[in-house]
Amino acid sequence: MMVPGQPASAIAITELPLLSDPPVDLIVVGGGASGFFGAITAAEEGLAFVHVLEATSEPLTKVKISGGGRCNVTHACWEPGDLVTNYPRGGRPLLGLFSRFATGDAVAWFADRGLELVAEPDGRMFPVANCSSAVVACLKQAAVVAGVSLRSQKVVQSLERRGAAGFLVQCRDGSSFQAQRVLLATGGHPSGRRLAAAMGHQLVPSVPSLFSLALEAPALIACSGLALDGVHLSLKAGGQNFQQTGRVLITHWGLSGPAILRLTAFAARALQGDHYRGKLFVNWLGMSSHNLVKQSLRDLRHHQGRRTLGSARPVSNLPRRLWLSLLVQVGATADLRWADCPARLERLLFEALVASCYSIGGKGPFGEEFVTAGGVQLGEVNLATMESRVCPGLYFAGELLDVDGLTGGFNFQHCWTSGWLAGQAIAKGLQLATGSDQTR
Template identity: 55%
Template structure:
């Protein structure tokens, strides 16, 4: 049962909300209540990473860490100096969850199951005395004249359709849900309109789609936008039935999220399948192929071993080069055409792919309206804003969760500090 008055109310039972509640409780704050509008707290944690949950990333230098955030990199320097990836790893290990690093730096629970992360957070909350209420959401919020907040609640978890509650301090941790943005706006905050981030690129009608399943690494991508802007990324690329995916593509779309939205997701993508090799280096590969594989047909001998055979055959066809030609007989003009295709393959972006990655959006509460050392609103005292509600988003690899852990932990510490320095109006 929810009491009529609480010390701290956390709206949102996701990763940032749980971390804020737990860290505050472990620092000595009592009477903390988490409200989750759905029947399942930490649902996003459970389904993330295909049910594995990429908890964070082995990026140990906070100065390097901020580079993985298209929005918020400057503001996160201070928070990450206090609680970054190594601190998150230590926190989870102190609460009984061991994380293991994969070759690409991503960190997963040793169990390889997201349920272990959910169980750890639920267990830590219970041990700290945090009360979690499901099926209860905040419908409206108003500032009390004497301090604190009056909240109107709604949901299946209540005895009555609409119940009022008073909270001394409020944490909004509602993720990307519109309800949280609406509540923040009702308390005086503005909103950066959310747009999709971390998505695949559609290349409708492009012959490249016949190569679905091909992976190349490294690949250099250059996105040319209609208004003249450019965005560059490099890394693994996956060709799909609808376009391009893979880490390099997702990172590219994250950093170009707003520009692509403004361009209605129409642009030109220039692909360098060599991964940024110079023209001279590529020329050397072709020259060695002419010498070492002179009698072999082009179809059976690629210019370097890491080049996908399917992609090589596709490029031969695109340049009208006979695949049965021997390397010794390849005309110079056709060699130059193949080298251009390898280094500057141009494709028309026709939209976004059919789904995003980790449900990430770019947008939310403007960062200038938050004191990042405390995650407290600059506009309303005793209001804390954490997680994806803010205009902060990271690329794939555990970075979005890391922002949740860091912002939640900082809010928890600030709540403890406020509770220790201010007299409570609660009885």
Template identity: 50%
Template sequence: MAMDFQGLRVVVIGGGAAGFFSAIACAEANPHAQVTLLEASRTSLSKVSISGGGRCNVTHACFEPAALVANYPRGGKALRGAFTRFQPRDTIAWFTKRGVRLKTEADGRMFPTTDDSETIVQCLLQSARNAGVALRVGSPVSSVIRKPHGFQVTLKSGEGLVCDRLLLATGSSAVGFRLAVELGHTIAEPVPSLFTFTIPDPALRDLAGVAVDAAQVRLIAPNAKPLEQTGPLLITHWGLSGPAVLKLSAWGARSLHDCRYQATLHINWMPYQTTDAVRAALLSSKEIYPKRAIANSDPFGLPRRLWLYLIERANIPADLRLAELSKTHLHHLVQELTRGEYAIAGKGAFKEEFVTCGGVALKEVDFKTMESRQCPGLYLAGEILDIDGVTGGFNFQNAWTTGWLAGKAMAVPLATPNPL
């Protein structure tokens, strides 16, 4: 068999992070390949543009694959080997080579030093141009048909494209899932991931804007194991947000969907202290400042509005002197501080992320090459797969890794029979 370097035709459907990364990787690895990138909308990389509040959280400073996969509620096991071949260190090197430097923030998130997502967008666009990728925006796909030696891609305009290898990088779009099913794949039902909690407590909502550096949140959903996360917590006009809640929503995406987002949340505002230590701190304040009103006696340094809210939830008058704090008062306050119970009555949106739990079944994909096990010549990358990460750059890293692996694999020249 001989290798045909000249005739390789590759079509990538989806002009997002995974689609661009795979198209660039393919074209750079095989300059003779004809790589066409199709984007349905008039603008490519729109999700990259708005991510991270317009700064683009490119990846996360976690460089050990075993630790990295722990941030993926679904797909971590499949990504374990993939991350040994392309991980955040490689992402940093890829962008650095192209003139884009990244910086690491205190929580491990990595952004371009410009704090502008347009830096990433332009880098990807320029890299695609330099590699010879043919980008076609406003080109929605209506159908794909498997042929004996490739694929027939038909656009909604009626135009047809023929290719030897095809990549689906369509994110969580219904069209992408339909195409995957028509090509032999099964889909785990898509449901939202990374969202905020709606809490029907007007007094809590009045605290909108109040944040704590660390709280432990515990999700109790029907017919599901309790889930816990610890991290920053933000009170909003509709309930609760912040990294702790967003991570909890990711791990509980399916159980919350199954119970129609009606569940119970326990909050420990003192995650690094035992219940006994919290009680002892309150008793110590009572002994030292017996004449001081409870409203002015927070020994934990909580935001004042939050402290007043918690003592009200414990049914303690704000003007009660510490000397008058009864055992019942103390018990209720310790409960509110360490195990307050809140009803979840729905989900809100997390404007900086658009992540879905669900997608193409991972057992149907070879994670060494991202080629379909169901349909030879078909590749899949990014969020179309049943993979989702918690907030912090992990979903983009999935796109970079699976896109790079798919691109490199698609670039391998076609094998053609030797002439007689």
């Protein structure tokens, strides 16, 4: 029991016995965001025995380290129709899920349990304390209050369907548990995919999402550290064209930043199919009129002819380092006077400003991707309840499903939503099966 006034960080979640006989109501495999949310919801809806099996020594690790230790809980995108546009895979099917539990519901859920969230100008929402430990403490305390039990360092080795008796859950250390229902919420870890496949599910192969791009562009890489807003990107890969506009960061290997991460998320499978090769076209001036850019170049030739290409650039807010790299890119010298700039070179400079073409040499070198595309096919899941259509009594939540979102809190929002829906459905289903509400 929770002691009044006891800090959440000091709360110990009840340990699960080594053998559950008779079967417990629900075993959740995975102590991450979606697993905790599903377990808490099921317990709050009346299930007496809800247990979480976590493979590591500490649950909610990804929550703790996310957002640089701040935890981007969700995004201030309030309409389900707008929210689904931020999911490269699973967007349309998610509309029904978000119509039942979306951003506003998540914000209210945390507020009801003492955690206030605040939106930053870009829409990302963080705890007021600006620390992920506040989110972890909130979830742990909610689990204790609801009566959820946790067993850490329990690596689930296999699941076995036992008909009306439910499931037998066997762990690597030899312990076994019986459960009427099982919720798989193992995130992107291969173990969850293996368990789902063993229960008859076809899985979409896993590929990285949300990564930077390595470019074969020495002149551009010399501008490492520059960040530009409003850059328009067009990527050709896998016979498709993908576009994004936004903030871009030039790195010592290529390009990163929010617009690049969004671009690679939507193009993840096309890029993987092309072995992370392709062509990237960059309009450094974004939405600027092409006619205005051409006029600026002409004005430099006709009205500032004495100045050199290196000292006078056509767009004042274009960083000088980037402009000098574009000169190198087209083979121009910085000391050439504008009056001596031939029309051919003027055309090349125009193309470099609005349609620079770079060859993609692969992903960024540091394994930056922290979201994967792929998982359990959505067509094999009843998305109204998150129950398997292949194996009744088995449920899914979180990143194990073939759903992935952009950066900015969207992946956590899917975890909250799918966990909540699964917990609700499991509780109601078991209560109907027994003919009455279960009590602790």
